[in-house]
Amino acid sequence: MVENRPILTLVSHLVLIFGVVLVALPIWITFVAATHDAVRMTQAPIPLLPGTHFLENLKATLFGSGLSSAEAAPVWRMLLNSLAMALMIAFGKIVISLLSAFAIVYFKFPFRMGFFWLIFITLMLPVEVRILPTFEVVANLGMLNSYWGLTVPLIASATATFMFRQVFLTIPDEMLESARIDGAGPMRFFIDILVPLSRTNIAALFVILFIYGWNQYLWPLLITTDNDMTTIVMSIKQMLEAAEQSPQWNIIMMTALLAMIPPVFVVIAMQKLFVQGLTETDK
Amino acid sequence: MLKRVHFPSSALPFLLVAPQIIITLVFFIWPAAQAIYQSFLIEDAFGLSTEFVWFENFQILFQDKQYLATFWRTLFFSAAVAILSMSIALILAAFADRVVRGATAYRTLMIWPYAVAPVLAGALWVFMFNPTLGIFPFLLDMVGLDWNHYLKGSHAMMLVIFAAAWKQIAYNFLFYLAAMQSIPRSVIEAAAIDGAGPVRRFKDLIFPLISPTTFFLLVINAVYAFFDTFGIIHAVTQGGPANSTTILVYKVFNDGFVGLDLGGSAAQSVILMFLVITMTVVQFRYVERKVEY
Numbered sequence: 001m002v003e004n005r006p007i008l009t010l011v012s013h014l015v016l017i018f019g020v021v022l023v024a025l026p027i028w029i030t031f032v033a034a035t036h037d038a039v040r041m042t043q044a045p046i047p048l049l050p051g052t053h054f055l056e057n058l059k060a061t062l063f064g065s066g067l068s069s070a071e072a073a074p075v076w077r078m079l080l081n082s083l084a085m086a087l088m089i090a091f092g093k094i095v096i097s098l099l100s101a102f103a104i105v106y107f108k109f110p111f112r113m114g115f116f117w118l119i120f121i122t123l124m125l126p127v128e129v130r131i132l133p134t135f136e137v138v139a140n141l142g143m144l145n146s147y148w149g150l151t152v153p154l155i156a157s158a159t160a161t162f163m164f165r166q167v168f169l170t171i172p173d174e175m176l177e178s179a180r181i182d183g184a185g186p187m188r189f190f191i192d193i194l195v196p197l198s199r200t201n202i203a204a205l206f207v208i209l210f211i212y213g214w215n216q217y218l219w220p221l222l223i224t225t226d227n228d229m230t231t232i233v234m235s236i237k238q239m240l241e242a243a244e245q246s247p248q249w250n251i252i253m254m255t256a257l258l259a260m261i262p263p264v265f266v267v268i269a270m271q272k273l274f275v276q277g278l279t280e281t282d283k
Numbered sequence: 284m285l286k287r288v289h290f291p292s293s294a295l296p297f298l299l300v301a302p303q304i305i306i307t308l309v310f311f312i313w314p315a316a317q318a319i320y321q322s323f324l325i326e327d328a329f330g331l332s333t334e335f336v337w338f339e340n341f342q343i344l345f346q347d348k349q350y351l352a353t354f355w356r357t358l359f360f361s362a363a364v365a366i367l368s369m370s371i372a373l374i375l376a377a378f379a380d381r382v383v384r385g386a387t388a389y390r391t392l393m394i395w396p397y398a399v400a401p402v403l404a405g406a407l408w409v410f411m412f413n414p415t416l417g418i419f420p421f422l423l424d425m426v427g428l429d430w431n432h433y434l435k436g437s438h439a440m441m442l443v444i445f446a447a448a449w450k451q452i453a454y455n456f457l458f459y460l461a462a463m464q465s466i467p468r469s470v471i472e473a474a475a476i477d478g479a480g481p482v483r484r485f486k487d488l489i490f491p492l493i494s495p496t497t498f499f500l501l502v503i504n505a506v507y508a509f510f511d512t513f514g515i516i517h518a519v520t521q522g523g524p525a526n527s528t529t530i531l532v533y534k535v536f537n538d539g540f541v542g543l544d545l546g547g548s549a550a551q552s553v554i555l556m557f558l559v560i561t562m563t564v565v566q567f568r569y570v571e572r573k574v575e576y
Contacts, residue, residue, distance in 0.1 A: 008481060011378075012381045012382050015378045016378050016389050019371070019375040019378075019393060020389065020392045022371075023452060024392065025411075026408060026411060026449065027396075029407070029411055029418065030410070045421040048418070095302075096306070099300070099302065100302075100303040100304075103295075106286055106289050106290055107291075107293075107295070107299075108289050108290075108292055109293075112296075115300050115304055118307055118312070119307060121307075121311070122307050124556065124559050124563050126510050126559060128510045128513060128555065129315075129318075129510075129532075129555040129556045129559060130315050130317075130318050130552055130556075131535060131539060131540070131548075132539040132540070132549065133313075133315070133549075133552075134314040136314070137309060137310060137313060137317075138310075155306060156306040156307045156310065168286075169286075173287055173288040176289075177288055187295075211397070211398050215400035215401070217400060217401065217402045217513065217517075218517075221517075233400045233402055234402075236518065237406075240406055240409065240518055252406070252410075253410065256403050256406050256407065259403055260398065260400070260403055263400075264399065266398065267394060267395050267397060268391060268395055271390075271391060271394070275394075275461075278397075278457065279458075
């Protein structure tokens with residue numbers, strides 16, 4: 001602090017507390033809604049303090065059919081799908097980006113820069129701008145309604161490749177020289193030296209990519225028609241639609257809560273890695 | 284780029300880049316090329332024959348009042364989201380930078396909406412603003428305002444802007460706070476010794492010094508509002524009422540998957556590609572000129 005101004009410090013805290021309330025309010029209301037029974041949630045104004053039905057709602061949401069529409073998959077199944085999708089995307093992106101960054105930084109081979117630019121271009125082609133043709137490709141490959149279709153088209157990653165490239169460039173050349181003197185081949189060098197040296201970067205990237213994968217919406221919406229493949233994030237939209245007929249807001253908000261707990265937990269538990277990952281991948 | 288000490292060429296590097304390159308070609312380059320190709324085609328009403336029409340699809344789009352309206356609406360939406368969430372984040376970061384005790388605690392409490400999926404953010408806000416149950420319509424009703432985003436386009440637009448901006452506050456806050464904390468304390472102390480009060484220091488010193496961050500965030504927020512808000516729109520308003528919240532990405536999806544207008548949807552995709560490329564180039568040019576104090 002530069003100077004001592006108690007009043008300004010007080011104001012600072014008040015503004016920040018207001019900010020925290022503003023940021024947290026939607027989540028608080030969601031939590032509160034998930035702790036009341038369905039009847040209470042149909043009476044306006046809705047409560048602002050938690051009720052006593054939390055465990056009941058949790059059980060009904062996880063193991064009941066969620067909302068009474070019979071075709072939907074159970075919520076635990078959707079959570080599992082989301083988890084599988086998020087993990088496959090995160091691992092897939094990290095592995096293929098590590099490998100290609102390794103090739104581009106440590107090998108001299110024809111078309112090296114060509115490959116680099118090809119990977120760079122993917123930055124400019126988010127799913128949203130090539131929805132229909134990408135869907136057709138996946139459909140022609142018979143990958144609709146499968147984990148492969150959900151994840152493989154998303155795991156090419158220019159940002160991750162760039163990040164690992166930067167990391168590898170900071171590793172001193174002497175590392176490779178001494179590894180070679182000791183008789184290590186390229187893959188040995190990669191597995192025993194490069195990967196361990198970049199493990200905090202890998203962890204930071206994993207946090208970001210897990211959230212990215214978990215929160216995918218448009219892509220699973222296109223690829224999955226089978227209820228067994230629905231992800232938890234997708235299911236919210238179907239529930240909101242169903243809510244127009246039978247508003248079971250307690251169940252809907254419980255599902256929303258379950259859908260946001262894993263990524264939010266990851267952010268809070270691994271805050272340092274998260275901040276590092278965010279600033280590294282975007283800059 | 285290449286290490287001074289490196290391995291000689293062999294089949295190995297090709298094998299190493301192969302997974303990335305194959306996925307890129309199959310799921311990125313090929314579909315993008317398809318989109319460009321299809322944007323030059325018009326299919327007849329029965330889907331029996333297609334005709335190569337050069338730029339007719341684009342001409343149709345640029346003469347289509349609805350498309351132009353969507354275009355301007357998207358710009359308005361992006362600007363509103365960026366300005367709203369960046370200014371809230373800037374104010375909060377400025378105060379958090381001042382606070383010595385508890386700055387990290389505030390950061391922890393402020394950053395986690397980043398992890399909430401856009402569609403969930405939409406669901407939370409649509410619940411809070413539900414005309415019959417929501418807490419805000421209840422409060423607004425007391426001051427005589429009748430909130431109904433199902434009927435009023437302006438209300439629907441405000442709601443999606445709120446939801447989109449709320450989710451982005453965390454991200455902007457994090458970058459603003461990091462930028463402010465990287466300003467050397469000596470500069471700020473020198474200004475304080477010269478008699479500049481907190482407001483003056485913020486206005487004449489801190490804000491200009493973090494302007495590169497502001498610019499960077501402007502680009503990031505624009506990209507976010509253009510492309511990542513699909514979930515919010517889809518969950519909250521489905522582009523309605525009467526298209527009042529249809530933005531470009533939503534229209535591509537809707538015309539392609541619901542309307543099945545392949546050529547038109549492809550032409551829209553191509554326009555979006557140009558927009559992303561422009562934004563990416565702007566972003567990378569910025570990265571090259573790093574902040575200098």
